[in-house]
Amino acid sequence: MTTVLLGCLAVFGTGAAAVAGALLIQRTVPARMRYDFGMYGALTTALVVSTFLLSAVAMGLFVWGAVNRASSGVVQEADALLDLYWYAQTIEGPQAVRLRSDLRDYTTHVIRVEWPTMDETGALNPRSWQLARQLRHDILTISPENSGAAIRYQDALRSVNTVFQVRRSREALTTTRIPPLMWVALLSTGALVVVLPMLRGDPRPAVRVVLAVVGAATVAFVVFLLYEVNVPFTGNVKVTPAPLEEALRSFADIDAFPGNRP
Incomplete structure (x- = not known):
């Protein structure tokens, strides 16, 4: 499945579950209790929403931070390989x-073998270490x-x-990975963000359903x-080896310079 399809399923599926929950609360929670939540639950709701946003x-x-370090690292590696090829x-x-x-073997192997390996297994390819x-x-x-x-030579060593x-x-x-404690905080506060408006919302079912769908869809989108x-x-959203691919193409351009052919 594509990322868009998975995202739609997550958002709309959560919204549908929230509708069912809102209608269930409408039928099971007494009107007086919902009124009390509406009168005195504003501060609690604000705290929960703030914690979810935080x-x-x-x-x-x-x-x-992790994606930025990964992207910068790929650029640095491509630049280093180009410098080595110029040194050659x-x-x-x-x-x-x-x-x-x-240099050509290493760069090609990282692009064609190591990158898919990282996606599939979450680890670097041992052969790439040997080539390095x-x-x-x-x-x-x-x-x-x-x-x-x-x-x-000192530049090449660096x-x-x-x-x-x-x-x-x-x-x-x-x-x-995002630490488990962060996921616990996000999911628990997200669930409260969805449930509290159901308790505090307008007693009319249509209004309660709209509040439930909006809250649940927003939380599901953020989590997804x-x-x-x-x-x-x-x-589906990841750092690509595009700088390394450009470096590999540049190797041929460097070889094409007069006097640089092996």
Whole structure:
């Protein structure tokens, strides 16, 4: 199912359940009790709504931070790989050919294999770690011949270290989830946000049904949205490897420069 269809089912299904609940309360809760809730329950309702909004905002900030770190990490990794590929143009011989080949293999494997693996299993692909270690080995076996080459070599070392730092960060983010306590707070206050207006609403059934549908649909939409963006690399709304794909295309452009062909 698509995200839109799942969202519609969640919102309308919750709304239908709220309608049934509102009609049930209309029939079972005495009118005098509903009147008392309407007279004296305003402060409680305001506190519940405020707590629900606070929980939703806190979860949204948590998710935004994780997604932002994940997106920034992909860009940093793509930039580091491009820097390494440019560095490979400054050296000669079999080492240059091997480094360019390993960079293409690593980037291709991350895009085509590791990204689907993260979506399916929530973990990085072991083969990508092997290819990353091969990149580090390629760099460590290079011996700069002069001061200019040594400066470029230090930049290459920093770039390959960036690749490993970003991979470790991505590995941590694949298991990042909104804490269960936050979900408990959101769901419990969300349920009260839906139920309290049913008790405090206008005694006419039509008004009570409208209040129930609006409250339930709003809560369901917020919960569904947070659930869909809960993990940066998993689900229908996730971080894509677009910067890495652009870097892979740039490799061919770099090779096409005069004098840069292997």
